[in-house]
Amino acid sequence: MGRKLFGLLLLTVLFLIPDVSRAQIKPQLEKLRFIYSAIGGSQSSVWIPYEAGIFRKHGLDIELLYVGGGGRAAQVVQSGEVPMGIFTGGAVVNSNLAGGDLVVVATGMNAITFFLIARPEIRQVEELRGKRIGISRFGSATDFALLYSEERWPIKRGRDFTVVQMGGMPEMMAGLKGGALEAATLNAEFSIRARKEGLKELVDMSTLGLNFPTSAIVTTRSFIRRSENTVRKFIRAFVEGNHFAKTQRAASVEVFRKYLKNDDRDYLNAIYDLYVLRYIPKVPYPSPEAIKTVLDQMGDKDPRAKAARPEQFIDNRFFQELDKEGFIQKLWQ
Missing domain, CATH: 3.40.190.10 (Periplasmic binding protein-like II)
Structure with missing residues (x-):
């Protein structure tokens, strides 16, 4: 009887060990604060992967914060209070010309709507x-x-x-x-x-008809130096989020319903068509052409803008890595 009881206990312990091991090796999510700067579809390329759990899939526990207006959002990210955000690339140019180190790492939307x-x-x-x-x-x-x-x-x-x-x-x-x-x-x-x-x-x-960086994914060069892999995980999830948004209409429209606080399905589907299908790019590479639009507009009054090159305000490394890996191609095949 004692031997049977001992054997039963041993089997129970052996059965539980794999679960304990899995619990111990499960990676912990990294917390990241992130701001969006408008109540509008230009921000939906972040809302949708957030609500779909895609950032968590890639190891990030995102805390979404709202700061109204791209100029104010840029100040918050530049201060380091929040390390990343989505707002106009025009604010990135303004910040850099004033001595800041904001940088565009992905595109949200390059159209004036x-x-x-x-x-x-x-x-x-x-x-x-x-x-x-x-x-x-x-x-x-x-x-x-x-x-x-x-x-x-x-x-x-x-x-x-x-x-x-x-x-x-x-x-x-x-x-x-x-x-x-x-x-x-x-x-x-x-x-x-x-x-x-x-x-x-x-x-x-x-x-x-301007190619203008209405919304861009922005961080600071100093944050990239400190936490390059965090930015890498974010961009990976963001790119997958664009694919999800463009291929999962029902789930994406539900996200619009939540953030726009509107239950009119015709309205929500029209907004989805306008932003997700028309204006948000399939692959959100940072756009030198969109930054050039800002520099051209500012160049008439600011010689620093006239002398600047669009590439100064962009960091392409994360997309270069994804292209080399074939990650984007696999998403869309």
Whole structure:
């Protein structure tokens, strides 16, 4: 009886050992804080892999934080408070020209998808003389979009109208409805809502046709030096996330529903088509051409921008590794 009991106990212990071993060798997820800078589809290339668990699959426990406006988001990443984020590449150029070390490591979206939306009584751009136009932050994608549009207008900021920093899309929408603004640079999803509520579209800025870095994955060179493998894991997951977004419509639309706080399926599917299928690239390589657009715009007023090269603001090493490994090709085969 004693021998049988001993044998049973021994078998039980041997059965449990593999589970204990697996628990001991299971890699621990690395924590990483990450900021997104807008409530809009330009940020969805991070939202979707986050919600799908793809960052966790690649060893990262991401803490997503919202900081409204690319200019403010750039300041937070440059300070080191949060090491990575998604915001306009224009802010990366501004930071570097001022002595910072922000760098673009992947593309979110290289298209301007904003509209100038005004109160109902404003019928044309010229009527904004003496009025207030809202953006999220100076140095943000909304600010750059307004700057590019102004080049074609007879009225200019400072001289003819005031530009007001509002923080984000919800704040600009509220400012328009409450009368604190006469016009604002809104993204596509907020523009759809604005039209439904009786506000007026004055300018479709997407018709500018610019290859502009509206959203980019950004970190600092100093963070790459300290934590290169962390950035490597992020980029790997981000690239896989783009594949997931473009091939898994239902799951991705559900992510839009959560972050845009909207249950209208027709609206959500239209936003998915616009951003994920049309504007977000299949493979999110950093784009020198998009950075050149920023430098060309700034070069007229800033000799430092005129002398700079787009490659100074980009680090391609992680995509070079993925290409060499064949990771991207395997995803899409």
